[in-house]
Amino acid sequence: MKTIDELLADGVAGKRVFVRADLNVPLDGTTITDDGRIRAVLPTVKALAEAGARVVVASHLGRPKGAPDPAFSLAPAAARLGELLGADVTFATDTVGESATSTVAGLADGQVAVIENLRFNAGETSKDDAERDAFAGQLAALADVYVGDGFGAVHRKHASVFDLPKKLPHYAGYLIATEVGVLKKLTEDVKRPYVVALGGAKVSDKLAVIDQLLGKADRLLIGGGMAYTFLKAKGHEVGISLLQEDQIPAVKEYLERAEKNGVELVLPVDVLVSPEFPDLKAKAPTHFTTVAADAIPADQEGLDIGPETRKLYASKLADAATVFWNGPMGVFEHPDYAEGTKAVAQALIDSPGFTVVGGGDSAAAVRTLGFDEKASSGGKFDHISTGGGASLEYLEGKTLPGLAALED
Numbered sequence: 001m002k003t004i005d006e007l008l009a010d011g012v013a014g015k016r017v018f019v020r021a022d023l024n025v026p027l028d029g030t031t032i033t034d035d036g037r038i039r040a041v042l043p044t045v046k047a048l049a050e051a052g053a054r055v056v057v058a059s060h061l062g063r064p065k066g067a068p069d070p071a072f073s074l075a076p077a078a079a080r081l082g083e084l085l086g087a088d089v090t091f092a093t094d095t096v097g098e099s100a101t102s103t104v105a106g107l108a109d110g111q112v113a114v115i116e117n118l119r120f121n122a123g124e125t126s127k128d129d130a131e132r133d134a135f136a137g138q139l140a141a142l143a144d145v146y147v148g149d150g151f152g153a154v155h156r157k158h159a160s161v162f163d164l165p166k167k168l169p170h171y172a173g174y175l176i177a178t179e180v181g182v183l184k185k186l187t188e189d190v191k192r193p194y195v196v197a198l199g200g201a202k203v204s205d206k207l208a209v210i211d212q213l214l215g216k217a218d219r220l221l222i223g224g225g226m227a228y229t230f231l232k233a234k235g236h237e238v239g240i241s242l243l244q245e246d247q248i249p250a251v252k253e254y255l256e257r258a259e260k261n262g263v264e265l266v267l268p269v270d271v272l273v274s275p276e277f278p279d280l281k282a283k284a285p286t287h288f289t290t291v292a293a294d295a296i297p298a299d300q301e302g303l304d305i306g307p308e309t310r311k312l313y314a315s316k317l318a319d320a321a322t323v324f325w326n327g328p329m330g331v332f333e334h335p336d337y338a339e340g341t342k343a344v345a346q347a348l349i350d351s352p353g354f355t356v357v358g359g360g361d362s363a364a365a366v367r368t369l370g371f372d373e374k375a376s377s378g379g380k381f382d383h384i385s386t387g388g389g390a391s392l393e394y395l396e397g398k399t400l401p402g403l404a405a406l407e408d
Ligand SMILES: Nc1ncnc2c1ncn2[C@@H]1O[C@H](COP(=O)(O)OP(=O)(O)OP(=O)(O)O)[C@@H](O)[C@H]1O
Pocket: 199, 200, 201, 202, 203, 223, 224, 225, 226, 242, 302, 303, 304, 326, 327, 328, 329, 330, 331, 332, 333, 358, 359, 360, 361, 362, 363, 387, 388, 389
């Protein structure tokens, strides 16, 4: 994979450089609630602008349906990028139309523009190769060089990620180079004990990675919404907790294989339960109780790991040489159910091992709970990945279209 340093060494002054970023940030209306993904692409954009390139930044945001939708405009992200760069960033109100063409033509050396959401065009995400290729051709007309730096989207076979780099000289940006460098350490020559903590809500998305990790990790700590499918597979009542019934046979097989392979698969011993899901907007106090994980009342829902589990998981993380954590341990958006996620975040910070947090929601969780890469309590996470699905698919050992295209 050629990196941006080679491009800079060759000289980029006056060249139009297309930077495929992942500016898919969480929004509350037009307010960005976590700008981590914008900050992550700054080194690449700054280096190119300082070298006199005419920088065209492109990204998707959310999942619009292949047509313009103001709710998914990249305008707030473009404004934030300008603030962080301390420079004017022009914004094109379309992607390959008149606004984009004239905006790019108007760029002076060292200036930066953002074009509108790539997914406002059906060609971006199309399953039809010819349709994607045609859209990639239109994007290619906007630039002389391609820099891939949207790590969070490299697992998508989309026009701007997979087809466009084939049409232009292509390089990996600093973020992709860093992310791949870190995740490689978790797949090759990993330092042991290697402990993986998994939570969150997307159980079916994460089963494939559990399948792979059973051959790689020494210990798997399961929390969040996915824990209840495991508890149910062990024959326990889970009440009205999040459950993926169709995954129970697979989970039973994982429990058996973990035992056979000598992998410690650790489940919650106690959980916080409530008769109803909390209101995440009002955040009003809820009625919850702590119960043993094998005694969840039939009319209640598990919403966080309990105090004994927090201690147990912290002890299982204390001697880890390598830790990968994906997915919050509970409904951390509500203060009543944030303690499990906080405890695991703190255990990673206290860990002397190499610690990586992966996942859009997990990264947002640690930052909104007051932790970040430079957490003040003496330690820090070694790396917070900007990719959720992307980092998991990388760990699964899958070929990621956006990385393969940069390697060609
Ligand atoms: N016990 C639970 N019941 C229901 N939802 C839960 C529970 N525990 C955690 N969650 C929810 O899981 C969500 C995050 O899960 P997700 O799988 O999306 O995480 P992620 O992998 O970090 O994010 P992404 O896949 O977007 O990168 C949070 O919104 C949280 O409220």
